[in-house]
Amino acid sequence: MTDSSSKTACTVAIIGSGPAGVGAALALHKAGIDDVVILERDQEAGGVPRHCGHPPFGLREYHRILAGPSYAARNIQAITEAGIRLLTGHTVTRLGKGGSLDLVTSQGARTIAAQRVLLATGTRETPRAARFVSGGRPLGILNTGALQAMIYLKGMIPFRSPLVVGTELVSFSALWTCKKAGIRPVVMIDEEKKTGVSRLVAMSHRYMGVPMLLGVEIINIQGRDRVESVTIRDGNGAIREFACDGVLFTGRFVPEASLARLGDLCLDPATGCPAVDSEGRCSDPAYFAAGNLVHAPVRVAGQCYRSGVQAGLAIARDLGGRVHEKDCPIPPDRRKRT
Amino acid sequence: MQIISERDVAIVGGGVVGCAVARRLTLEGASTVLLEKATDILDGASKGNSAILHTGFDAPPGTLEWQCVQAGHREYLEIHESLGLPVLRTGAMVAAWSKEEEERLAEVLAKGRSNGVDDLRLLGRDQILEMEPHLSPSVRAAIHIPREYVIDPWSAPLAYLLQSLENGGEVLCDAEVTAGEFDGSHWLLQTGRGTVRCRYVINCAGLYGDLVDKAVLGDADFTILPRKGQFVVFDKAAASLINSIILPVPSRRTKGIVLFPTIFGNMMVGPTAEDQESRDDASVERATLDMLAEKGKAMLPDLKNIPVTATYAGIRPATEASPYRIRNEPDRHWITLGGIRSTGLTAALGLAWHAHALLREQGASFTPLENPVVPRVPNLAEHLPRDFSRPGFGEIVCHCEMVTSREITAALTGKLPARSLAALKRRTRVTMGRCQGFYCSARLAELTRAKFATPLGVGEIND
Structure with missing residues (x-):
């Protein structure tokens, strides 16, 4: 855990510290939204790339070929350098209406009221x-x-x-x-x-x-x-x-959409992903989703990172921030989102 | 020949019946040893059942089964709070989906009432749908049984045995009983761990009950005909879809396929009833699982959007005949409690009283404990506070089932430590959720290193 403050409100809460969560946090940071917190349920941040001990990761983000663990470490380093709050060992147990999150930590249960929440909980195999x-x-x-x-x-x-x-x-x-x-x-x-x-x-x-x-x-x-x-x-x-x-x-990836399913967010019945609009916004306008949680079929880490960046920018715009494309840590993909 | 344990009573088999008998006899003042052939208790029939606390409304009237189910239901409700055991007060409905089934509901009602379950009532479709709005409107009528409940099928027997152990009882795992000799007052039982000397033996060996009788007494008066039941477990998102246990109108052979919430917050469909030779082959079959999922969706259409969490099969120790197979051998100080099928989870507490009564008839006499220790087992039920709600739990290891490292450490130590993944799953729920170990297997392998007879890791990278 890098922060044990019991602060109960924030501008944006990001659930998940994998590539999508990191991309979004950095984009929000660049767009001037500074009260961002990443909530990671594991003891170590970084998400799935942490245990993909093979290249290639990081080509777009760092312009070099990295193995998963180094890539994850680079991502978390970028978060730390940007001064973005990252809370490990924080499990979100319920998505409340309007961005009110119930959490469990070893220090006790807590609630965080976020103006916007990004779900970046990724995917897992069937x-x-x-x-x-x-x-x-x-x-x-x-x-x-x-x-x-x-x-x-x-x-x-x-x-x-x-x-x-x-x-x-x-x-x-x-x-x-x-x-x-x-x-x-x-x-x-x-x-x-x-x-x-x-x-x-x-x-x-x-x-x-x-x-x-x-x-x-x-x-x-x-x-x-x-x-x-x-x-x-x-x-x-x-x-x-x-x-x-x-x-x-192996494979047959399914979105890790349990929080959304148990909450009141609409899911796409065909994919099981949270239903999102072109901005990545869920059926409750306080919630956005990005990365492999909304990708069917599943995509590689760099694409999830970019999806996170786009969601981060969308959230920043939504919050009234002035966001330019150059704010984005990496060039957004010009292809239409599918 | 080294005697590794010397006790008043040896109980053969650590299923729910053996655990309940160990508890009762210990509380009545006997010194007991429970002999289990596997590395953990609950390794046979008791590892896969429907987890329903039955009222006995559909039991064969006047039988020992009926008596034991009713006594067990009553005692469970008396003791569950003190032992930390949960009850989900669901109630049940025997639901009729066709005209023929609807016509048979009158029989069900009459039988239930004559069995002393006096709070049954007939519900029409509108009443059913008012109580269970997600149920398919093709339901025609139902008998409501308010006191059929859902319990934790593994924590209950664990609590029974722990109460025996906390009050001086003993358990030996890896202790299969292979032979025995009776000298007129004492038994010498040969087990996988050594020789056990005792005055009385209660055979509660479930799926192996006939084999134990044969191995020790030389013959068995029943044959176990294993009957497999497959189940499909749906994601916790389904739990909000239904409140009651939905029972089918019973056939003669089996209680049929049931749709029911579990104490862990899932929704389950099963079991099938498939006769087979093997006593331990609990394999599932795709076509059967497909059929069960379809049955579930037919009863509860909203299940179609709910992912499946798990599939499993249990094996029940059926015999040539439906009644419980009780063998009482006063001359040889031997009692067999055999053929205890799906009602065993409820009936075990009642059967334990029955075994005690038979022992007294055989001449045994014990002085009941005055102030027995009452241990509490950790709560695993979804509707009650779990370990993660108390600070200082360390880390959450299994995210799907919210299992903490504190719970895992506790389950790996104590009077009855988990020595297999299956045992740890039953005690904590670890890996039993929707990801089935995708996220937590590695951490779990690390936490359980050198703890299991069959370890999660077969080697290390640098060896």
């Missing part, structure tokens, strides 16, 4: 359960996020020879993470008949010595304490069993 995957529930079933956090933050290995589910960009990132940690995936599978990436990226599984099977479905996960094997069925009905000690479910 876990096994919500995919309705058949089989038992032994130890060793996890998402890429958990794998990378274990390896890059804790130096721990959850399995040695997992079966990897998914062929999105993150799935190949997971293969790199495995390679780095000495983990040897037995096979990479997808229910879809096509991968979710370019052919060039898709080729990399060969380089990594991991066979890929498309159009196959898991029909059982076996193992008493830890995963022992996975049985799959292909499009022709043929059944194969792979010995493995884990199952890694």
Whole structure:
């Protein structure tokens, strides 16, 4: 925690210290909105890039290629240098009408009344359960996020020879993470008949010595304490069993929109993202949302940062600030937001 | 042959029945040891049930099950506050969705009343929708059972056993009972941990009850026919959609598929009833989960916008016949409480009294404790203050379920420390929320390093 003041009002509260939250905070700062606070529920700020130990991060923001943890550290350094308040270990538990936030901290519960709130809570992968995957529930079933956090933050290995589910960009990132940690995936599978990436990226599984099977479905996960094997069925009905000690479910990102869902903000039923207008404003005009919370499909860190910057500028304008494009720490993307 | 424990009574099996029996016999003055074959209690049938505190309105009239459910319901409400156990006073509705079902409601009502549940009443569609405005208007009628409640299925048995332990009882995990000899006054039980000497044995081994009888007595008078039930758990956003437990009009075989709020603030649909050979294969199947989710949405249309949090299956110890299978062997100082299925969570407290009565008939005599210690278990219920609402909790480790590092540390220590992730989940809810460990697995692996029999990490990067 970098601040333990019990101040109960602020101009803008930003929930989440990942790339979108940081981009927004810096944009607000440049636009002269100085009473900004970033609320981070984790003990360490920086968001998901903290545990993506691979490049490339930071090209747009810092004009160099960084690995995720250095990129996250740079972001937080920029926040600190700008003198923006950043409160870690602060969990927002409820979004009240008009920007009134209920928080829990180890020092006790508190409320913050913010004139505007930016939701920048990011995205996460769909876990096994919500995919309705058949089989038992032994130890060793996890998402890429958990794998990378274990390896890059804790130096721990959850399995040695997992079966990897998914062929999105993150799935190949997971293969790199495995390679780095000495983990040897037995096979990479997808229910879809096509991968979710370019052919060039898709080729990399060969380089990594991991066979890929498309159009196959898991029909059982076996193992008493830890995963022992996975049985799959292909499009022709043929059944194969792979010995493995884990199952890694990658991708199928869903917005971390629980606060919005449990609050009274409208969600887009198709994506589960908070519904926002062209300025990034939610159904309650005190709330804005940015970054991967509103991106479907998910985007890379630099794009989330830019989305945060745009939301920050929109909030500044909304608050009556005089905002010029040059106030923006990086040039806003001219393409239309989708 | 080394005797590792010498007690008045050995209780075989750390499910809800074994835990309740350990509590009752300890309170009645017996020295007890509970023998559990797994690394933690609640590893069999008791790890996956519907968590409903039943009134017994639909129990077979006049049976031991009916008596024990009613006694259990009563005692739970008497003791829950002192033990720190929650009750969500939901009430239930037996809802009819077709004309045939509607016609059978009169039977349900009559049976309930003859079972002594006198506060049942018939509701028409308008009354139902007034109480449950999100329920599908295709509902036709229902019987309202005001005193069917939702409880915490894991904290309750944990509290029962802790009360036994706090008052001198003992528990041995990893202690599967494989054989035994009776010399006319004492048993020598062979377990995975060593030999246990005791005067009486209560077999509460649930899914393995028949196997324990066979291994020790040489025969069993019932056979466990495992029956799997799959469940789908919806996100906490669904909890505001419904107040009551929505029960189907019962068939002979099973209570059927239920839609109900959980004490943890989720909404659940299940269970199925699938006979299988395996006593421990609690796997889920996609087609069944799809079917359950569809059933849920048919009853509660707004569920269609609610994400699924979890899926799981439980296995209930059915037998060839529906009644509880009680075996009383006075000559051998042995009692088997077998075939306790879905009503077991409620009935366990009543069964514990029954076991005590049978022991007395067998000649056992104990002096009840005068001022027993009453331990309190941590609250995990969503509607009551959780640990995070008290300052000084350290950090929130599991953000979805708001589990603190203080709670985790407490669960990893004490009289019955969690020695597996499953055990820690039951004691704290960690990783049981919507992200299923995406955010907290790494921190959890670190916090539980060297604590679990099967660790979360299989190695370190630099080893």
